[in-house]
Amino acid sequence: MDPDREFDALRPLGGFFVLRTATAADGPCPGRLPTLAQAYAPVAPDAHGHPLAARVRTVADRIGAPEPRVAASVAHQALAARLWSVALGCAALHGRLPDLDPGLLRWDPDATAPDDLWLTEVRRPPAGARTLADAVLHGHLEPLGESLRARYGIAAGLLRGNAASALAATARELDRWARVNRRTEVAERARARTAELFAHPLLRTTGTRAGLAFRRRSCCLYYRVPGGGVCADCCFPRPPRSSPRAASG
Structure with a gap:
């Protein structure tokens, strides 16, 4: 199947699964957008033009985050959900996935959610669980997390919880779509x-799973957004009233 047609097959699953290519006719010219490799590069404290710092500021403005650390966590989980959706969606629908090298993916840090992703070159590695882990966990979420920790002081456990929560949500949405469409x-x-990915050392201690249900052991800090509350898979049954850093680990 033509790569563009394979990616078009992801569109009915929802906006988080959409992956556009450089040959697609819609959207802005991808050459004007930074790559995710540029976004993951180390961020200097005064790097206001850095794409990741710009994304965190955009998210902070839109959700009214009380501090950058909260916006950074929300931005991280949203991008993790996009990456898991594309990768797991391709693997589940087609039995393979494109090369999601950060240098091949262009990204608009000023776009609304879900994050806008463009693939500039199509390559096809096999889609086993190890490849999915290499593509998303090691290729994206580890360098993304390192950059966010260095600039915003976010705990590694929180970021791993975000990655796991995004993966669990992606798996539920794929399962829902597949059953509705008798696939x-x-x-x-x-x-x-998904089960194999949750056995990975970076994800296996992030929470508890029962079927498609997931309860994380950390909190993404969304409760600190005005009117945010706690997420369905949060470790807290209700927003905590203790120190704002109590759930950072």
Whole structure:
């Protein structure tokens, strides 16, 4: 199948699964956007033009975050959800995924959610769980987390929890779509790949799973956004009233 048609097949799953290519006719010229590799590069304290710092400021303005650390966590989880959706969606629907090298993915830090992603070159590695882990965990979320920790002081456990929460949500959405559309083979592949990914050392201690349900052991800090409350998979049953850093680990 033509790569653009494979990516078009992801669109019915929802906006988080959309991956556009440099040959697509819609959207801005991808050459004007930074790559995710540029976004993950170390951020200097005064780097106001850095794409990751710009993204955190954009998110902070839109959600009214009380401090940059909260906006950084929300931005991280949103981008993690986009990356998991594209990778797991391709693996479940097609049995393979494109090379999601950060240098091949262009990204608009000023866009509304979900994050806008462009793939500038299509390459096809095999789509086993190890490849998914290499593509998303090691290729993206580790360098992204390092940059966010260096600039905003976010705990590693919180970021791993964000990654796990985003993966669990992606798996639920894929399973829902597959069952509505009677694509049992898609549901089975998604469940198998998700289970293998949650066995990865970076994710296996992030929370507890029962089927598709997931309860994380950390908090993404969204409760600190005005009117935010706690997420469905949060470790807290209600917003905590203790120190604002109590749930950072």
